[in-house]
Amino acid sequence: MLRMHLAGTTAALFACTLAAQAQQAASPPFATTKVTDNVYIFRYGGHQSMFIVTPAGVIATDPISERRPAKPYVDAIQAVTKAPIKYVVYSHSHFDHIAGGKPFKDLGATFVAHKNAKARIAALKPDDVVIPDQVVDSKRNITLGGTTLELNYVGKNHSDNTLVMRLPKEKIIFTVDWIPIQGVQFREMADTYVPDIEEGLKKVIAMDWETLIPGHPGPGGKQTTDNAREQLAYLQDLSAAVKNAVNENKSYADAQKEIKLPKYEAWPNYNAFLPMNIERYFDFWNRGI
Numbered sequence: 001m002l003r004m005h006l007a008g009t010t011a012a013l014f015a016c017t018l019a020a021q022a023q024q025a026a027s028p029p030f031a032t033t034k035v036t037d038n039v040y041i042f043r044y045g046g047h048q049s050m051f052i053v054t055p056a057g058v059i060a061t062d063p064i065s066e067r068r069p070a071k072p073y074v075d076a077i078q079a080v081t082k083a084p085i086k087y088v089v090y091s092h093s094h095f096d097h098i099a100g101g102k103p104f105k106d107l108g109a110t111f112v113a114h115k116n117a118k119a120r121i122a123a124l125k126p127d128d129v130v131i132p133d134q135v136v137d138s139k140r141n142i143t144l145g146g147t148t149l150e151l152n153y154v155g156k157n158h159s160d161n162t163l164v165m166r167l168p169k170e171k172i173i174f175t176v177d178w179i180p181i182q183g184v185q186f187r188e189m190a191d192t193y194v195p196d197i198e199e200g201l202k203k204v205i206a207m208d209w210e211t212l213i214p215g216h217p218g219p220g221g222k223q224t225t226d227n228a229r230e231q232l233a234y235l236q237d238l239s240a241a242v243k244n245a246v247n248e249n250k251s252y253a254d255a256q257k258e259i260k261l262p263k264y265e266a267w268p269n270y271n272a273f274l275p276m277n278i279e280r281y282f283d284f285w286n287r288g289i
């Protein structure tokens with residue numbers, strides 16, 4: 001019996017490995033996608049950034065080159081235009097998105113981030129993160145070659161320094177790690193401010209835009225205001241369910257075992273991350289953390 005079980009587990013692991021290899025073989029390590037005439041997505045592994053091309057230069061965002069060369073990103077931009085890379089704007093301070101900017105700095109780019117992001121980076125001094133040259137407080141516009149990019153701060157959410165970058169003419173927003181395309185929140189929602197994230201989502205939903213570019217590709221499909229509405233609904237449903245469990249004196253373990261949100265069960269990582277998302281809201285309702 002034990003041997004059969006082990007054999008089954010080994011076969012399942014082997015099947016998973018094959019599936020993962022097939023997926024890796026199917027998707028190249030990086031890719032550039034044109035969104036509009038002047039706006040592109042650069043995907044690098046499981047991360048992605050937006051870059052904007054104008055006659056006067058390029059506005060790039062997150063270098064997404066932690067522990068890997070930034071050259072593919074620089075090459076992707078230079079394959080579209082020979083105009084100089086004028087700016088690199090950080091979405092927020094997390095290293096997996098902002099590391100690896102030195103080649104952009106060497107080409108003369110000005111680095112911009114929220115003021116709290118600069119403070120965090122300056123305090124932690126990670127080796128491979130360029131310290132921002134300029135900061136944003138509540139709002140700033142960058143206008144270059146006839147294109148305006150708004151840098152909006154809508155409060156604390158997935159960090160205390162997340163920017164919502166909006167192209168008003170193109171009706172596109174780029175914001176990272178807190179409005180996934182049909183996804184639960186990442187693991188235990190580290191660095192996430194509850195309930196501020198729900199207020200931030202309401203502010204983003206109220207903005208004028210049509211297309212969302214997230215920092216991870218997700219399962220693909222539509223990238224619209226619906227994604228922001230669905231994420232707000234998910235967090236509100238999660239919060240209400242966990243609040244009930246706390247009111248009923250449930251333990252962490254029982255809340256994690258008993259709370260199901262079937263509306264969202266088709267989302268990637270639902271089974272893996274929902275218990276961790278529950279723990280984050282349990283801390284909030286139980287301890288005010």
Ligand SMILES: [Zn+2]
Nearest residue numbers: 092094158177
């Ligand atoms: Zn992040």
